[in-house]
Amino acid sequence: MQSAVDDRDQWPLGTFVDAVETSLRDFVATQQATVDSVGPVYTDAVAELTSFVFRGGKRIRPAFAWTGFLGAGGDPHAAGADAVLDVCSALEFVQACALVHDDIIDASSTRRGFPTVHVTFAERHRTAGWRGNSDKFGESVAILLGDIALCWADDLVRAAALDSATSARLAPVWSAMRTEVLGGQLLDIAVEASGDDSVEAALQIDRYKTAAYTVERPLLIGGTLAGAGPELLEVYSTFGADIGIAFQLRDDLLGVFGDPSVTGKPSGDDLREGKRTVLLAAALDAADERDPATAAALRAGIGTDLSEAAVDDLRAQMIDLGAVDDVERRITTLTDSALAALNASDVTEDAKRRLTAMAYTATRRTS
Amino acid sequence: MQSAVDDRDQWPLGTFVDAVETSLRDFVATQQATVDSVGPVYTDAVAELTSFVFRGGKRIRPAFAWTGFLGAGGDPHAAGADAVLDVCSALEFVQACALVHDDIIDASSTRRGFPTVHVTFAERHRTAGWRGNSDKFGESVAILLGDIALCWADDLVRAAALDSATSARLAPVWSAMRTEVLGGQLLDIAVEASGDDSVEAALQIDRYKTAAYTVERPLLIGGTLAGAGPELLEVYSTFGADIGIAFQLRDDLLGVFGDPSVTGKPSGDDLREGKRTVLLAAALDAADERDPATAAALRAGIGTDLSEAAVDDLRAQMIDLGAVDDVERRITTLTDSALAALNASDVTEDAKRRLTAMAYTATRRTS
Known part of the structure; x- marks a missing residue:
């Protein structure tokens, strides 16, 4: 067209x-x-x-x-x-x-x-x-x-x-992309409703609601349309899952610490909405281990109509508990592993440069 | 498969x-x-x-x-x-x-x-x-x-x-089927919200929400998959639209006059829900012309939590106003025109028998 x-x-x-x-x-x-x-x-x-x-x-x-x-x-x-x-x-x-x-x-x-x-x-x-x-x-x-x-x-x-052969190759990837993202959305509301605040649950949502849908499956769709072999598709899968999760982790940090004038949404809204993020899960995990009173305070505050001062308190607690460092480390680790897989692959040099730039944009952005 | x-x-x-x-x-x-x-x-x-x-x-x-x-x-x-x-x-x-x-x-x-x-x-x-x-x-x-x-x-x-050629033929029919039915559903809620109680609005909903979706497009899909030419598809279109609307008109009658033990749903529910049917529109049309007091009573009662006695009254009014006869006449006319188109066509004899039986089942059923 x-x-x-x-x-x-x-x-x-x-x-x-x-x-x-x-x-x-x-x-x-x-x-x-x-x-x-x-x-x-x-x-x-x-x-x-x-x-x-x-x-x-x-x-x-x-x-x-x-x-x-x-x-x-x-x-x-x-x-x-x-x-x-x-x-x-x-x-x-x-x-x-x-x-x-x-x-x-x-x-x-x-x-x-x-x-x-x-x-x-x-x-x-x-x-x-x-x-x-x-x-x-x-x-x-x-x-x-x-x-x-x-x-x-x-x-x-x-x-x-598309010609029949290409269409047949695309079918399972296209299908999985939609079935996965809808599953990720379902998981998201079920995890929030059930109150599961584990890191594992938050990562599983990130995996399907964001990573597979936003990066991995799109790359696989493009690769499949080009007739890529299984090895290259495997690289796309690794790169896509890692960068996709890192992208969401950055989003989680921005949802709590982002500058409203840059992100365009009130900072702290993720806390008021009670969004089940890895950031929150990591904070709760650490608090459960070291400081049950803070854990209880976090759980009581999250998902309520928090004042600006209360949001500031929660931010400080998340930093003190090491949750922000933990999420930053995860972003770095995921980005490194994604780029390592990409660089060792047969992806064209132009596309390597482009994907590297996209990876940094996705994981280091401020909005 | x-x-x-x-x-x-x-x-x-x-x-x-x-x-x-x-x-x-x-x-x-x-x-x-x-x-x-x-x-x-x-x-x-x-x-x-x-x-x-x-x-x-x-x-x-x-x-x-x-x-x-x-x-x-x-x-x-x-x-x-x-x-x-x-x-x-x-x-x-x-x-x-x-x-x-x-x-x-x-x-x-x-x-x-x-x-x-x-x-x-x-x-x-x-x-x-x-x-x-x-x-x-x-x-x-x-x-x-x-x-x-x-x-x-x-x-x-x-x-x-499907092979590429068949797939390409199917694409616009499959696409139109879904776009039409969603449009029919949208029209349905918009007409109900706006209070448009004209026969024309009710027929337009029947055309897209039921007829195109239930009979016309399925027939066209099957015909297209068989490689039918434009003349035969035109017959399917006429037959499908007519029988599909007649099917919905029968449904409307059953929704008000049906035997609950046969239809499986409380009779009169269409009146309590305020469903915008051709039956209701025809009754209102006749009442507006001949008996404004009855028209006002109908409009006031429809869509409210009617008692059994009130439902009985509305039923009697719809009969007296000639709306039931009007809808029955429409069903007969539509069925006749559908079968005339079918019988004059090149549809196989077996399928003619089958479609005739389906047409009668759809338009003369009691549940």
């Missing part, structure tokens, strides 16, 4: 993001007639979904998939490369579903600086003075729009019209 | 249902390792989803798709017929998502004689004494399980490994 563009093997991120968005726009255009046939209500709702998709920033999953393709020797100028770009872009529809549904599950009111989809439609219902419960209406619309995004992810992969 | 079975062109419904369930079971087995890798929480939740899928009765959508395949001259004994059966079966995963998510949207507590999925997980949360709101937890799990069903529908189609 893409027009030919030169230097696809050297695309800077901005150009790549544009190419992804063109692919998404071209696809949405193919669906417009069907959407419109149902009626203006559907046209309007889908327009809201597509606005949401086009507000999505960094396209990190498509970028890992495309780099995975290049790194395995995929030819970005070959006839089939447009199809590869479409498959990469389709990851953004999966992500749209994940975010829209997650925002219902987490009862989040803002996303990407805008009201979340369910809040938007609740507001419309309220403003129109419609019948029934506005919040319920908003959630219902958001459930359906998330479903559409999920369907469109598959439709875009199908529309890419 | 199916073992060879004789007489696939003459399968009685029971045997066909068994074949669909074997296809679904075989597919689920291929996903088990991925599911288990995430953890026992996921294994248990997915087991609940698959139980739900296997409780699903008549497999009406796969049956229309398979008949569409046979009717277009598809060879049920050919090498590719197992793949066709897999695609037919995949419709049951789409339906599982539609039902699980619809039950959240409608806040339904029972389905197929069992607690709905969100109620099941709310109960588990309550029984385990977990943290947070049990109902919210149940809905969250049900959102995710519906998503998995939707993904698996696509995964099963992909696993069917």
Whole structure:
């Protein structure tokens, strides 16, 4: 669906993001007639979904998939490369579903600086003075729009019209990516509900909800599309799992210690929401061993409407308990092992440089 | 994925249902390792989803798709017929998502004689004494399980490994089916919220939420898999839209006048829930013209917790206003036009007999 563009093997991120968005726009255009046939209500709702998709920033999953393709020797100028770009872009529809549904599950009111989809439609219902419960209406619309995004992810992969052999190779990887991320989301809410605050539980969530979904599977999708052999795919798997977990661990630190003016969300919100992070689990682990009173105080405070002063106290305790050092060490260890695996591999030199940069961006960022 | 079975062109419904369930079971087995890798929480939740899928009765959508395949001259004994059966079966995963998510949207507590999925997980949360709101937890799990069903529908189609040409033909039909039904669901909640009680709005919902999804698109999927030409597909489209709407109109009558001991749901529930049916719209239309007081009484009563006596009154009014006759006439007209199109077509004689029987079952049933 893409027009030919030169230097696809050297695309800077901005150009790549544009190419992804063109692919998404071209696809949405193919669906417009069907959407419109149902009626203006559907046209309007889908327009809201597509606005949401086009507000999505960094396209990190498509970028890992495309780099995975290049790194395995995929030819970005070959006839089939447009199809590869479409498959990469389709990851953004999966992500749209994940975010829209997650925002219902987490009862989040803002996303990407805008009201979340369910809040938007609740507001419309309220403003129109419609019948029934506005919040319920908003959630219902958001459930359906998330479903559409999920369907469109598959439709875009199908529309890419890969040859049979490639399609057959892709099928199990594409399938596992979606089944895993949904499992990770389920695990997340179950662990939070059950109050399991172990490091192991938090790592298992990171593994499936973030690492496999954000880095590992996208790389494997790209590699598979390039026809990579099992050894290279194994390297992608190691690199992806390690960097993906490190990425989440950095996110956890930013959720507690990040600068709100840089991260764009109130610092300490992870503590107020009671998010089960490795950081928190490590703090509780250490406190259980050395200082049961602090452990009890942490457990009592987490997930409550903490004052700024209380958040500051919890931050100090996490540092004192060595949890921050522990998480920083984990990030370093994971990044080192990922880069070691990458550097010892047959991944192309260009892609090695690119993936190394992406690894640092993911694990050393401040937002 | 199916073992060879004789007489696939003459399968009685029971045997066909068994074949669909074997296809679904075989597919689920291929996903088990991925599911288990995430953890026992996921294994248990997915087991609940698959139980739900296997409780699903008549497999009406796969049956229309398979008949569409046979009717277009598809060879049920050919090498590719197992793949066709897999695609037919995949419709049951789409339906599982539609039902699980619809039950959240409608806040339904029972389905197929069992607690709905969100109620099941709310109960588990309550029984385990977990943290947070049990109902919210149940809905969250049900959102995710519906998503998995939707993904698996696509995964099963992909696993069917159709050849490229067939896959390319199928893509737009498969895509439209899902985009349309989600649009129909959205229209349904929007029409109910806005209070639009016109016949046109009710018919538009029937067209997309039921007819296209239940009969028309399944027939087109089957026909497309058999390589049917545009004329035959046009016949399927006419037949499917007409019978699909007639099916829903019969459902509407049963929802108000059906025998609870046969339908399995309390009669009059459609009136208590305020469902926007053609039946209700026709009654309101007639009342607006002839008897504004009755129109006002109908509008005031619909969607409230009506007593049995009040339900009886509304029933009598709907009969007196001619709405029941109107809907019965519509069913007859639609069935006649569908069968006329079918009989004038090149659909195979066997399939004509079968589709005629299915049309009568769908439009004359008592449950």
